[in-house]
Amino acid sequence: MDGNNCPQTRLLDLGLKDLWRYRDLVLLFVRRDFVSTYKQTILGPIWFFVQPLLTTLTFIIIFGNVAKLSTDGLPMLVFYLSGITIWNYFAQSLTATSTVFRDNAHIFGKVYFPRLTMPLAIVISNLVRFGTQFTLFIVVWGYYLIFSDKVQPNWLIVLTPLLVVIMALLSLGLGMTFSALTTKYRDLAILLTFGVQLLMYATPVIYPLSSLPIAYRWLILANPMTSIVETFRYAFLGSGTFSWGGLGYSLLISLLVLLLGTIIFNKVQKSFTDTV
Template identity: 40%
Template structure:
């Protein structure tokens, strides 16, 4: 009888990109973890998936009262609630994926130490599971557009590019933070504070035009600036601000490549320190 074949799995060496064939072999695990993340988020919840609408909507109402009403922040001539929600919608996805992906390896340490699978499945499943909230929150966008009688223009055709930029930024930074959090547990505590600061470093409650012109060349290097202003332009029938989008798109690619390479580099020590 032919001897059983034994496959030895060795840790990756150097800086390597994603092994797509390996990820495809574990697509069922990715599907299961994504579904588990969705179910766990709304388990024993009376409101269920309605929280995906309630949370950003009420946050937008608070922003409208404080910044649009009291502080009189300029909203480029649009109703402030529509102006802010169109930015808060993708921002919530970005901030939520950072938090969940950064903790994904630590929360699943028992899996990492007991069985082999592509570790990238964990932060990837966190990012995919948040897409449901992103899609559900789109219902509010439709309602606001109908209420204020605003019709999207041709810029809506460029929405896939903006979503791609959003995903690359989220996945790149998320994988970097998840790998870093395994070794340095301070990341988990610092991330909550960091996300709050980043909210005001992006044009969520204000317009990019409010930033002084001498600082805009540095400000637009934030990938989320182009994403948020692009979402507004797409749904408010305004010219796409490519001068704000393309610098951030390049940075999004860099973040994605660096985050992936760093994750693969650190992958071999996950089981030892998790």
């Protein structure tokens, strides 16, 4: 069965039953994404550790030592690494899912399977990357927890899985939306890459929310990633801001984006082979 003869799909249908039936295929795609990324690299999965460390060191030099941005009195290494660890999962999942249709047109045009398996597999495979980088963060965090009194964790650490789920929903919804749109407008993929980089500066990754003028904080708080980063940092480091309302807002926006992404994705998947 080719891609144009796939079963009729309702716009709001996530196809959860089909996804469960094709769960082995999802795992196969997860393995494929993991292997293909590092198969021909010298360091292989070690890049999971190297990339956030190099990024953190760059931030320490540029934003910490040169720009003298505040870190709320926290050690720069653990402050920047906390933001990078959270941000990387969202950014990498969004960027990778945004080109699903374009990158896999040769498969979609030959055989039917639930199209959502591919973006879902990307979000899951990035959990492996996140788990590795989170382990690196825990090692650094543990060092400062033992040898410094500047790190004051609290019970909100238990919300970490919820934060990951919200990021997964948000990146999946946005990724499906852009994946559908890039089948017709190819330059959106380039715009998204640039946009994700700009969005990081609109998220308290390299600065604490408390360092911003009160009059402009609402602009940053409108970004659903803000509460996620701030909650993670507040939970593990004891510095930053936390609000149930802010976290609820992030969850609500993520669900709405997922709903919109599902509608657009299901609409485009019926005819995308004509435009890709």
